[in-house]
Amino acid sequence: MIKRVLIANRGEIALRILRACRQLGIEAVVAYSEADADSRAVLVADEAVCIGPADVKASYLSAPAIISAALATGCDAIHPGYGFLSENAAFAEAVAAHRLTFIGPSAPILEKFHSKAATRALLAKHGLPTIPGSDGVVADEAAALAAAKRIGYPVILKASAGGGGRGMRVAQSEADLSRNFAICVQEAQAAFGDGSIYLEKYLSATHHVEVQIAVDHEGTALHFGERDCSLQRRHQKLVEESPSTALTPRVREDFLARAAKAIGAAGYRNVGTLEFLVGPDGNPYFIEINCRIQVEHPVTEVVTGVDLVALQIALAGGAKMPMKQSEIQARGHAIEFRITAEDPAHNFQPQAGEISAYRSPSGPWVRFDSHLYAGYEVPPYYDSLLGKLIVWGATRGEAIARSRAALRELEIDGVATTRDFFLGLLESPAFLSGSVTTSMLDEVGTAAILATVPRQPGALATAQ
């Protein structure tokens, strides 16, 4: 169905999509900005096309440049990856208008699930428990205060058009809410072009779990288990694992089945993720949907053995769901670490510069999805993700032990990275016991985690 894909993204995900295309026997053309001319995806690709200057507005966020590049290179489909234009309904519509296949949900579906507030209401109607919140978008500060009074503090203000962990503010009290409301509206307007805000009860110190789902054109919806993404910093995920340590088997089975059923019935198509927070009662409550392939999708691939990017491309091409729910059996435990060019010792400040030396980890059940190579210049214009280390073990303990070995093997010189932070994390009692919550980093502190980074390789053997 799909013969030639324009990959409209960069970094590790461009490489990931390129690999999926090659495996499927589909031609791929990598679209890149001037700043990414030496990126690994461009070097590895059979074909690449420069779409604009470094500035994302004129390249990776430019719908005309990307669609024009697809037409100029004879592609019949566009894969948007994650971030950038991946969940942009107007882009998906323009892609379709040029008779190209958008690899993701179609424009009407993206439009339908664009509003977080409306999606919450829709999925609640289809049987998903949601966290107490405002009845859709709040019109003004007075309405927000009234809703918060009903819900009970603390509450979290969320941009209805937000995503990627941005556009959120927590209010502990009425005064707090009054102070933050206007700022939040302004920020949402500036960041997403839409100042709509809704409220939810804020659950601190909880588990963030999400369900990977896929739906074909006929509405056959399957789930691929859950991922626990509780370890976050400022709502940005750092570590993801599967299965979650926070769910009992019965709760798990129930919420996974419900999620797949609800999302199919609600009219969603292609791959996506439903995010939940685990309430004080141990049950997951739906918070939002991500209408794209996610950064952390390999965690699910490793435990289920399903190539989600290949599945996504097949579904976008009109294929029927090639498997049954009973055939998807999660096995063992997988953990992903997001290795970023950020300096944990200095407030995770983003880094740019040349990778002077690079050694990737490998070995049994170790996967490193990365676009790095020695001599690569990390450009200052884009996000700081350098690679994702995904490690599998028969048990969580085995996965952790293997992760330590893999992280030690990983060498990236030239920019500060989060590698050592993760080595410290793997010594932290909270992480080892599986009780990491969304507020763990605030409670423990980055400094405390960095202080436990083993100084010498030998020290690791006696830890834990």
Added chain:
Amino acid sequence: MAKYRDLANADVIGSGNAEALAELVDALLPILVDRLAVTGLGEIEVERNGATVRVRSEALGAVAATSVNRPATGTVHAGTAAPASERSADGVRRHAVRATAVGFLTLAKDVHIGAKISRGALVAQVEVLGIPTEVRAQHGGIVVTLKAATGDPVEYGQEIFTLESIGEVSK
């Protein structure tokens, strides 16, 4: 290999008398055409006694123009990193005129080999989903190599043609 037109495709620049020039051309041309074919170069220039003979292959220019569609080697991007202008030892400055967008190219009517282009002139348009994006010459000069033709798909930063200016500005 490339095909060549005869003298029509050779520029003769110099201040010597016409006879001397004709002699020079007669002596050099067969050699230069052969060399052009063997080396695969787009252009060869020889200077003798104050005169310059330059032979250029148009066919090769057309080959280079297909870079967006070629079954690539991963080096399509190389052009974007190239400097905008370079200067050869004889004081000739070469300027690459590059696509300002990704899309389909339309060259201005008056852009052909040997054409004189003034700085700031509208020399081409790149059509991006039906909307033309202007390409203007950043320098004045003579068109010496065409690297893309009307209707060709071009990527952002791709060289469309090369301009040469002789002794225009010395710095």
